[in-house]
Amino acid sequence: EIVLxxxxxxxxxxxxxxxxxxxxxxxGVSSSYLAWYQQKPGQAPRLLISGASSxxxxxxxxxxxxxxxxxxxxxxxxxxxxxxxxxxxxxxGSSPVFGGGTKVEIK
Amino acid sequence: QLQLQESGPGLxxxxxxxxxxxxxxxxxxxxxxxxxxxxxQPPGKGLEWIGSIYYSGSTYYNPSLKSRVTISVDTSxxxxxxxxxxxxxxxxxxxxxxxxxxxxxxxxxxxQGTLVTVSS
Numbered sequence: 001e002i003v004l005x006x007x008x009x010x011x012x013x014x015x016x017x018x019x020x021x022x023x024x025x026x027x028g029v030s031s032s033y034l035a036w037y038q039q040k041p042g043q044a045p046r047l048l049i050s051g052a053s054s055x056x057x058x059x060x061x062x063x064x065x066x067x068x069x070x071x072x073x074x075x076x077x078x079x080x081x082x083x084x085x086x087x088x089x090x091x092x093g094s095s096p097v098f099g100g101g102t103k104v105e106i107k
Numbered sequence: 108q109l110q111l112q113e114s115g116p117g118l119x120x121x122x123x124x125x126x127x128x129x130x131x132x133x134x135x136x137x138x139x140x141x142x143x144x145x146x147x148q149p150p151g152k153g154l155e156w157i158g159s160i161y162y163s164g165s166t167y168y169n170p171s172l173k174s175r176v177t178i179s180v181d182t183s184x185x186x187x188x189x190x191x192x193x194x195x196x197x198x199x200x201x202x203x204x205x206x207x208x209x210x211x212x213x214x215x216x217x218x219q220g221t222l223v224t225v226s227s
Binding site: 037043050 | 144153154155156159167169170203207208211212213214215216217218219220
């Protein structure tokens, strides 16, 4: 089974700063099936990025995804107050797997 | 507008069976473009996929839970259901239902989630 490792575990940044989140797979995965989600306290996760780099409907363009093979990145170009949350990557090879999450907190 | 709503008991006794239903509104569960899935999240922890079902009834389960999980679909009611048997305290979690795109295999839409506590 593929394991997704997200780093860092916690990212402490200020509004307006750039956030770079990493998702590394234990073996190569298809970019077509790599997604990113945002989860705020008490809420369900929300799909941000599908196919490694395609923003979901209604997602602001400050969110971008990139990568291929085993290394994928979610970038938030300028953090807004509402962006402080936990972010998960997910891949769907033989079955869906989620990464452990990165918490983006206010510094 | 698509909505998914989980329902079921919030408290289950150890060794018993957890049963939840997800009701889909604003869209058909019989669409060939989607799977329907269950995901859980223990308090303070990450997300774990439990299993998925296609409208035809084809099922896919997490190998680590497969022996205890049954997912079924009722297209006439636009619902799908989860049964998890022989529960223990480690099954305490928020349980989410979600719609999964066949094409991108991502979890597009989620229910609000329901907390199920396993305790005597």
